[in-house]
Amino acid sequence: MGEVKNKKVVLKDYVIGLLKESDMxxxxxxxxxxxxxxxxxxxxxxxxxxxxxxxxxxxxxxxDPDESFVPYTPGSPxxxxxxxxxxxxxxxxxxxxxxxWGFTKWEEYxxxxxxxxxxxIEHTDVPLSYYTGILGMQGITAYAGFFxxxxxxxxxxxxxxxxxxxxxxxxxxxxxxxxxxxxxSAGSKHKVDLLKNKFGFDDAFNxxxxxxxxxxxKRCFPEGIDIYFENVGGKTLDAVLLNMRNHGRIVVCGMxxxxxxxxxxxxxxxxxLITKRIRMQAFLVTDYYPMYPKYLExxxxxxxxxxxxxxxxxxxxxxxxxxxxxxxFSGRNVGKQVLLxxxx
Amino acid sequence: MGEVKNKKVVLKDYVIGLLKESDMxxxxxxxxxxxxxxxxxxxxxxxxxxxxxxxxxxxxxxxDPDESFVPYTPGSPxxxxxxxxxxxxxxxxxxxxxxxWGFTKWEEYxxxxxxxxxxxIEHTDVPLSYYTGILGMQGITAYAGFFxxxxxxxxxxxxxxxxxxxxxxxxxxxxxxxxxxxxxSAGSKHKVDLLKNKFGFDDAFNxxxxxxxxxxxKRCFPEGIDIYFENVGGKTLDAVLLNMRNHGRIVVCGMxxxxxxxxxxxxxxxxxLITKRIRMQAFLVTDYYPMYPKYLExxxxxxxxxxxxxxxxxxxxxxxxxxxxxxxFSGRNVGKQVLLxxxx
Numbered sequence: 280m281g282e283v284k285n286k287k288v289v290l291k292d293y294v295i296g297l298l299k300e301s302d303m304x305x306x307x308x309x310x311x312x313x314x315x316x317x318x319x320x321x322x323x324x325x326x327x328x329x330x331x332x333x334x335x336x337x338x339x340x341x342x343d344p345d346e347s348f349v350p351y352t353p354g355s356p357x358x359x360x361x362x363x364x365x366x367x368x369x370x371x372x373x374x375x376x377x378x379x380w381g382f383t384k385w386e387e388y389x390x391x392x393x394x395x396x397x398x399x400i401e402h403t404d405v406p407l408s409y410y411t412g413i414l415g416m417q418g419i420t421a422y423a424g425f426f427x428x429x430x431x432x433x434x435x436x437x438x439x440x441x442x443x444x445x446x447x448x449x450x451x452x453x454x455x456x457x458x459x460x461x462x463x464s465a466g467s468k469h470k471v472d473l474l475k476n477k478f479g480f481d482d483a484f485n486x487x488x489x490x491x492x493x494x495x496x497k498r499c500f501p502e503g504i505d506i507y508f509e510n511v512g513g514k515t516l517d518a519v520l521l522n523m524r525n526h527g528r529i530v531v532c533g534m535x536x537x538x539x540x541x542x543x544x545x546x547x548x549x550x551x552l553i554t555k556r557i558r559m560q561a562f563l564v565t566d567y568y569p570m571y572p573k574y575l576e577x578x579x580x581x582x583x584x585x586x587x588x589x590x591x592x593x594x595x596x597x598x599x600x601x602x603x604x605x606x607x608f609s610g611r612n613v614g615k616q617v618l619l620x621x622x623x
Numbered sequence: 624m625g626e627v628k629n630k631k632v633v634l635k636d637y638v639i640g641l642l643k644e645s646d647m648x649x650x651x652x653x654x655x656x657x658x659x660x661x662x663x664x665x666x667x668x669x670x671x672x673x674x675x676x677x678x679x680x681x682x683x684x685x686x687d688p689d690e691s692f693v694p695y696t697p698g699s700p701x702x703x704x705x706x707x708x709x710x711x712x713x714x715x716x717x718x719x720x721x722x723x724w725g726f727t728k729w730e731e732y733x734x735x736x737x738x739x740x741x742x743x744i745e746h747t748d749v750p751l752s753y754y755t756g757i758l759g760m761q762g763i764t765a766y767a768g769f770f771x772x773x774x775x776x777x778x779x780x781x782x783x784x785x786x787x788x789x790x791x792x793x794x795x796x797x798x799x800x801x802x803x804x805x806x807x808s809a810g811s812k813h814k815v816d817l818l819k820n821k822f823g824f825d826d827a828f829n830x831x832x833x834x835x836x837x838x839x840x841k842r843c844f845p846e847g848i849d850i851y852f853e854n855v856g857g858k859t860l861d862a863v864l865l866n867m868r869n870h871g872r873i874v875v876c877g878m879x880x881x882x883x884x885x886x887x888x889x890x891x892x893x894x895x896l897i898t899k900r901i902r903m904q905a906f907l908v909t910d911y912y913p914m915y916p917k918y919l920e921x922x923x924x925x926x927x928x929x930x931x932x933x934x935x936x937x938x939x940x941x942x943x944x945x946x947x948x949x950x951x952f953s954g955r956n957v958g959k960q961v962l963l964x965x966x967x
Contacts, residue, residue, distance in 0.1 A: 512893060534894050545889010549856060550878045552905040559903040561896040 285310040287356040287386035288600040293340040295541065298608055302338070303357070303601040310388045314367045319393045321373055323363035325383055326623055327593075329411035330603050330616035331445075334359055335538045357385035357600075362400070362410045364623060369393065378403065378623075380410035385600055387620060398571065405582055406591075407623065412445045412615040413578065413589045416564055420532060421449035422574045423567035428560050429506045429530045433458035436500055438519065441510035442483065443470040443590075445615035446532060450508045451480050452587050459506075462499040464515065466610035473613065477588055492518035503527070511536045513544040520548035523555045531561035535608070590614030629654040631700040631730035632944040637684035639885065642952055646682070647701070647945040654732045658711045663737045665717055667707035669727055670967060673755035674947050674960035675789075678703055679882045701729035701944075706744070706754045708967060713737065722747065722967075724754035729944055731964060742915065749926055750935075751967065756789045756959040757922065757933045760908055764876060765793035766918045767911035772904050773850045773874045777802035780844055782863065785854035786827065787814040787934075789959035790876060794852045795824050796931050803850075806843045808859070810954035817957065821932055836862035847871070855880045857888040864892035867899045875905035879952070934958030 285308040294302045314322055337351050337358070351357060361383040365373050370393040373379065381397025383389050391397070400410055412418065424446070425431060437454040439447045442463025451474065454461040462482045463474045474483035482499050489495040496504070496518055503524035509516060512534025519529070537543045552559065581587040592612040594603045600618050607616055629652040638646045658666055681695050681702070695701060705727040709717050714737040717723065725741025727733045735741070744754055756762065768790070769775060781798040783791045786807025795818065798805040806826045807818045818827035826843050833839040840848070840862055847868035853860060856878025863873070881887045896903065925931040936956040938947045944962050951960055 516893070531893075531896050533897065537894050543891040543894065545891050546893055547887040547889050549860070549875075549890055550881050550887065552875050552903070553877065553907075556905050556907050556910065558905070559896070561900050561902070563897075563900050566900065 281313075282309050282311045283388070284308070285387050286597050287384070288597055289356050289385075290338055290351045290353050292353045293350070294335070294338040298335055298338065298605050300601040300605050303604070305598050305601075306356075308386070310390075312366060312388065314369050314390075317369075319369040320390050321365060321370055321379075321393060321397070322367040323379070323383055323389045323391055324366050325361050325363045325387060325389060325620045327362040327408045327411045328383070328385055328600070328618040328620055329360040329415065329417075330600075330607055330612075330618055331359060331417075332533060332535045332538060332607055334604065335608065357604075358382065359385065360411060360416050361620075362407055362415075363389070363397070370396070372396070373399070378407065380415045385597065385618075387597065402575070402579060405579070408591060408593060408617050408619070409582075409589065411617050412591065413449060413582070413587075414575070417445040417615070418449060418578060419567055419571055419574050420564040421446045421453060422577065423564060423570060424530045424532050424562060425450050425453050425506075425508065427567065427570075428562050429508065429528050431457050431459055431506055435459050435505035436502065436524070437461045437506045437508065438496070438500065438504045439463045439480075439508045439510070440486075440515050441465065441533075441535060442474050442480065443478075443614065444510065447508070447510055448474075448478050448590065448614065449587070451478050454506075455479050455481075456581070456586070464495075470610075470613060473590065477590065486515065493521055496522040506530065508532060509534065513537055513546070517546050517548050520546070520551040520557075523551060523557055525555050527555055527557045529557060529559040531559060538608075591617050593617045593619050595619040625657075626653050626655045627732070628652070629731050630941050631728070632941055633700050633729075634682055634695045634697050636697045637694070638679070638682040642679055642682065642949050644945040644949050647948070649942050649945075650700075652730070654734075656710060656732065658713050658734075661713075663713040664734050665709060665714055665723075665737060665741075666711040667723070667727055667733045667735055668710050669705050669707045669731060669733060669964045671706040671752045671755045672727070672729055672944065672962040672964055673704040673759065673761075674944075674951055674956075674962055675703060675761075676877060676879045676882060676951055678948065679952065701948075702726065703729065704755060704760050705964075706751055706759075707733070707741070714740070716740070717743070722751065724759045729941065729962075731941065746919070746923060749923070752935060752937060752961050752963070753926075753933065755961050756935065757793060757926070757931075758919070761789040761959070762793060762922060763911055763915055763918050764908040765790045765797060766921065767908060767914060768874045768876050768906060769794050769797050769850075769852065771911065771914075772906050773852065773872050775801050775803055775850055779803050779849035780846065780868070781805045781850045781852065782840070782844065782848045783807045783824075783852045783854070784830075784859050785809065785877075785879060786818050786824065787822075787958065788854065791852070791854055792818075792822050792934065792958065793931070795822050798850075799823050799825075800925070800930070808839075814954075814957060817934065821934065830859065837865055840866040850874065852876060853878065857881055857890070861890050861892050864890070864895040864901075867895060867901055869899050871899055871901045873901060873903040875903060882952075935961050937961045937963050939963040 378400040379397035513536040709721040722744040723741035857880040
């Protein structure tokens with residue numbers, strides 16, 4: 280295997296404000312499909328790429344003293360989660376032909392350092408694209424966030440924002456399977472219908488059509504909220520704080536509405552934390568990766584028996600990546616946004 | 624014992640904005656020093672009253688749907704924590720002459736419902752006034768908040784705001800006894816000196832003289848903060864959020880700077896919770912009252928051996944109560960503000 284073309288989606292420059300398609304470029308590179316002698320890297324053929332809101336954060340020129348995250352380098356391809364096939368491996372745990380999910384780059388072929396070990400895909404009787412979401416990072420995110428951080432009890436009242444997104448739709452279904460009352464918010468009538476009719480939420484509302492979020496929450500939760508699964512931040516969080524119950528928990532998974540803002544919105548109702556003894560806890564999914572086998576045991580049978588449904592929005596072709604990514608922030612996608620790079 | 628005069632500090636009307644002395648009145652009432660036949664109340668002679676920032680919250684006309692707190696009634700005396708002597712008791716657990724601490728009212732004599740059972744004072748070889756603070760509600764607050772909510776480990780870096788206050792000075796000393804590095808902020812040079820020279824903080828700063836709180840925190844915590852004991856909220860919290868370490872904990876005890884504001888300040892850096900996986904947890908001390916005996920076992924020997932010091936600012940006379948209370952919000956008091964109503 281010699282040198283082949285390698286199409287990439289690269290970041291042109293650090294992004295300020297709302298992400299636009301023109302912030303990214305499609306570039307034709309080349310790659311030699313052979314590992315250098317003695318390399319312990321892994322050479323991947325990318326099949327599916329995951330389009331995730333947190334990628335926007337990595338496009339800002341943020342200097343993080345802890346280096347708990349490193350921004351993308353302008354001129355280089357975007358990075359994120361994906362499903363790929365191993366073409367060559369310098370690491371004993373992987374061999375040619377293995378299917379894996381994990382860290383990869385937005386291009387056709389990627390050399391990935393062995394320090395970023397991907398997960399091997401063992402179950403292929405489900406769609407491979409699921410490993411960019413329900414069976415990948417976002418599945419463990421929903422599972423660990425809801426169960427390990429939220430500590431739900433049967434009968435509790437759960438609110439999920441961005442509820443039709445990859446994580447939200449799962450949290451809602453996990454909550455229903457736990458015997459909770461679940462309400463979700465989303466940004467279109469179609470998504471609200473999906474929440475109520477497909478994902479089994481007890482109720483849902485379109486936040487864009489609610490002039491008063493506080494009133495909407497009071498309507499859906501006359502007795503208050505026990506667990507808020509936080510995906511958006513800002514005004515929604517402020518309204519939720521007024522509607523929490525004593526000993527409530529706010530599981531902070533993301534704050535999409537704040538990403539890329541030069542000046543984030545101020546949250547003014549934090550004193551409610553005190554009177555209600557609230558625990559507001561953020562988490563990073565990587566801390567919970569050791570739970571992955573346990574999660575698969577929980578979720579795989581439920582997918583196969585139809586007890587959990589999962590909706591994806593699959594766009595084909597790397598050249599359509601920028602539009603797919605931008606669409607996340609206008610709420611254009613319905614369900615998990617996936618980019619199909621190549622068929623197996 | 625017949626009818627006697629009963630001086631009271633009453634709230635004139637609900638308060639908007641900054642508390643002023645003129646929001647309160649000194650009223651001469653009368654009381655019959657005898658329990659009604661068959662009453663199960665307790666008749667108290669108040670000795671010391673505790674001046675606490677949270678009292679300001681109860682002066683606003685806030686309708687709390689959960690009734691997790693009930694505002695004061697205009698025209699009635701203020702309520703709060705205090706040390707008192709039992710004059711008559713309709714409850715079998717208390718008898719005439721017992722010294723107690725707990726809920727009482729801002730007046731010379733109070734009838735207290737038996738449902739608000741006070742704590743009996745068993746150890747009188749320490750100043751009685753200590754039961755309004757270090758040996759009372761604020762002692763358990765500092766102990767439960769720091770140890771049970773903060774879960775400190777030896778060597779961790781702890782920041783305390785309002786550090787010379789009743790709770791703050793204890794948290795700092797508990798942290799030092801745990802082997803932590805401790806920095807406090809306060810609002811005057813005198814208080815900063817007290818923190819460094821009397822309470823043994825490793826460092827301290829006067830927040831009023833720091834044009835940039837973020838820079839002040841970076842100077843004191845070049846490697847970041849593991850535990851923030853939150854007493855003030857607002858701008859301080861916003862600066863702290865930028866300086867937390869991974870897996871940091873924010874123990875939310877109070878947000879004094881926000882009490883009584885018509886429009887609370889917006890906190891803009893909450894997305895830092897996510898990248899640093901922070902747990903921000905509020906608590907109410909009443910949930911931890913069962914730990915009181917355990918706390919006394921911890922703290923009493925340390926007080927007697929001089930391993931913990933405690934500073935009080937005692938003002939004498941109910942008529943000086945309004946000024947003492949108002950002074951809390953301008954930072955006039957040094958150490959725990961106590962109002963001496965009567966000698967035993």
